[in-house]
Amino acid sequence: MQDLKKSNYLSIVTAVSLSIGLFLHNETEVEASAPDLAAEAAILVDAETGQVLYSENEDVILPPASMTKIMTEYLVNEAEANGEISWDDEVQLSEKTLQMSQDYDLSNVPLREGETYTAQELYEAMAIYSANGATIALAEHVAGSESEFVDRMNKKAEELGMEEYEFVNSTGLNNASMNGLHPEGTEADAENMMSAEATAILTFHLLNEYPDVLDTASITEKTFKENSANVLMENWNWMLPGSLEEHLDYEGVDGLKTGYTELAGNAFTGTAERNGTRYISVVMRTGSRMARFEETAKLLDYGFEDFSEAEVINEGEVFDEASAFPVIKGKEDTVSASAGESLSLLLEGGETEGITPSVSINEDMLNDEGELEAPLEAGTEIGTVTLEGGSGQEYLLDEAASAQAVPLVLEEDVEKAGWFALTTRSIGGFFGNMWENASNFVKGLF
Incomplete structure (x- = not known):
């Protein structure tokens, strides 16, 4: 009999232990559903509504490196839409632009004096290959000088609702690496600064106002100035289907912009669409070039796999x-x-x-x-x-x-009720009020 009681007791203890274990396991699964990212700052946003699905240190201001070019893309597209420039414009190249484009320690396509380049060609070099000389050429074409363009960048950031930012050049390079060619009025050692949230806001506006930017951002490779410079531009976004690093290909990715400087580390603003849902992701200061894409994949997986649309009204x-x-x-x-x-x-x-x-x-x-x-x-x-x-x-x-x-x-x-009904109601209301007042008077006497 005692063995039976002991056996029942052990069974109850075991059942309770299993229940607690399952509860803790499930609780851990719920808590662990959000991605564990190896990035200093990150954010995931629904590109249609601006709904934030994930954020970590999103308001910490960090160097965005070449993700700065998202703002340059915005302003170039805005200038084209407003009729300030045309994609067919032949862009005049300054000595500064020519000199910058010949720096092979930076991402560049070589621009040559006497050669003609259209705004479209330079834009593709910037968006696909992150070419810095081409970026400065566009900034000068739009605003007259890179300094004036930087002023536009900062004004536009405020207008778009960005809060944590500071633009000092059009490219995302740190000024120190520009060998004295940094924009007038900016410090020689200054660097662009932007939070993950501000980057997402900028990208949200870019994609919603100028969605055609993805036609260029999704090009995996293209020859720059064929039969002339003949430079093969391979997109730095290795998540694009058909990219250099096939194991990083991610279904639905069609943009947008990588970034790297020594201070910034490796960063990436990505966007992907599946089944009518598009996300914007930003990761900043990841451990390596590969890591920025791996961490982005975690964010996008979280969006596509863990979230679904639910009708709430x-x-x-x-x-x-x-x-x-x-x-x-x-x-x-x-x-x-x-x-x-x-x-x-x-x-x-x-x-x-x-x-x-x-x-x-x-x-x-x-x-x-x-x-x-x-x-x-x-x-x-x-x-x-x-x-x-x-x-x-x-x-x-x-x-x-x-x-x-x-x-x-x-x-x-x-x-609207007819005059008779309205009159009847009015009379009824009048006598009703009289009766109520009289009743209240009588009650007051007692």
Whole structure:
């Protein structure tokens, strides 16, 4: 009998131990679902909405090296879109540009005096091969001088909502490596600075405003100035399908920009699209050229494998606080409102727990008593529905966050009541008030 009790006791202990073990194991799995990155700073963002899915030291300002060229790409594309320059322009080369392009310790295509180069050719050299001389030539073509271009870079950064940044040249080189050819007005030992978050904001704007940049960024190799310079430009982005390092190929990657200086270490801003979802990733100060791509792959895997789109507001959904709005001067006394559109979020595991809709009414639609006035038309927007609670609702920009809302619209028409009905109600209301006042007076006597 004692052995049986002992056996039952051991069974219970074993069962409890296994339960605790499984709980701890599952808890560890949940905690370990986010990638463990070997990078000093990193961020992963949904390229369509600006929703931040992962961040680590994202606001720490670090040297971005040639990821600086993302801003140069933005400003060149902006200048072309505004008609300031044309891709077919033949770019005049300064002595500074020619000299910089002959420095083979830096990433370059050699530019020669007397040769003609179009803005398109120089742009491709910058975007594919990170050619520094070509980058400076474009900066001078757009703004007249690299110094003026740097001013544009800093002004545009503020305009785009970037907070942690400082641009001192168009290329991302440290000024010290430019052998005295750094932009006028900048320190000889200065270096561009930008946080992972600021880099993601810049890239978010670039991809949404000038999506064609990926047509160039995704080219794995191209000959520069064929039949002349005849330089084979191999893209430094080794995650591109068909790149030099095939084992780093990543499905869906089509951009964007690598970076390296001694101070910056190895950095990479990547972007990839699968099944209609595009991500922007930034990793800074990784251990090696290979590591910047390996850490990027971890980030992108996390986005594509752990997150799924979940519908959190359904079109036509009615909420308690919007189910019966009071109406005056109408054939009906109340009217209901519902979500005019559906809203989806990228959520880890598609988990919607803790996320609740919040209704906000446009006060201009209501009178002083908080009523709507007939006549009213179905579909009229009277407010918005946003989300509260849950996780995964951090956004790069305030305007991106505010865009994650749907209109609250009236579900049906409410016709204005006829004069007779309105008069009857008015009379009824008048006598009703008289009765209430008289009743209150009588009660006051006792």
